[in-house]
Amino acid sequence: MLHLIEGYRKFHAEQFPQLKDHFRLLADRQTPEVLVITCADSRVVPDLILQAEPGDLFLCRNAGNVIPPGGELAGGVSATIEYAVEVLKVKDVIVCGHSDCGACKAALHPQKGLEKLPLTALWLRFIEAAWKYMGPEIPKDEDERFTRLIHANVLAQLEHLKTHPEVKRGLAAGTLRVHGWYYDILTGTVEAWSEQKKQFVPLEETAEEFS
Numbered sequence: 001m002l003h004l005i006e007g008y009r010k011f012h013a014e015q016f017p018q019l020k021d022h023f024r025l026l027a028d029r030q031t032p033e034v035l036v037i038t039c040a041d042s043r044v045v046p047d048l049i050l051q052a053e054p055g056d057l058f059l060c061r062n063a064g065n066v067i068p069p070g071g072e073l074a075g076g077v078s079a080t081i082e083y084a085v086e087v088l089k090v091k092d093v094i095v096c097g098h099s100d101c102g103a104c105k106a107a108l109h110p111q112k113g114l115e116k117l118p119l120t121a122l123w124l125r126f127i128e129a130a131w132k133y134m135g136p137e138i139p140k141d142e143d144e145r146f147t148r149l150i151h152a153n154v155l156a157q158l159e160h161l162k163t164h165p166e167v168k169r170g171l172a173a174g175t176l177r178v179h180g181w182y183y184d185i186l187t188g189t190v191e192a193w194s195e196q197k198k199q200f201v202p203l204e205e206t207a208e209e210f211s
Helices: 002-018 022-025 076-086 102-108 118-133 142-161 165-173 202-211
Strands: 034-039 057-062 092-098 177-183 188-196 199-202
Touching: 002 022, 022 092, 034 076, 057 076, 057 165, 076 092, 076 165, 092 142, 102 118, 118 142, 142 177, 165 177, 188 202, 199 202
Parallel strands: 034 057, 034 092, 092 177
Antiparallel strands: 177 188, 188 199
């Protein structure tokens, strides 16, 4: 904890004064345009990766960047989506998976290590849908199969996201867009799912869609 307290002291003494005016604008309201649903993994830091400022991103984090299908579980993820779309009026929702995802690794070998984690085992059932998005041939190489499952899980959770009523309405009205991303911890690169190409492509290649 000591290094966190020291970090706070540095933030409050050095960084906060430089952002004081910005935080004054955020003190009683927020207007983020993007909801990011990503993993709770400590190595995934959306604000750092995207160089976002305070107030830019509305974040929802959990093991495996899981999104229960609409109406199936009235939990924190569903409530966050509802609030972000209905109240904050976000324009984009990003579902971001990442390399070396522990939740997907557990889903790859569900018979190992979950005996003492009953809540985790229940949560991971929402990743089972990812197997439908693995493609016609499941790789025999375990590392390749693991990476493929992480990508597939992004697609599965993206489809779960689209079943939420407020998301359905936003997509139909053209006021909301949804995106599937994959972040590689080792290289710092982000790939985005291309609906046209039916594959993940470098995030930079999608920039023209929003210009």
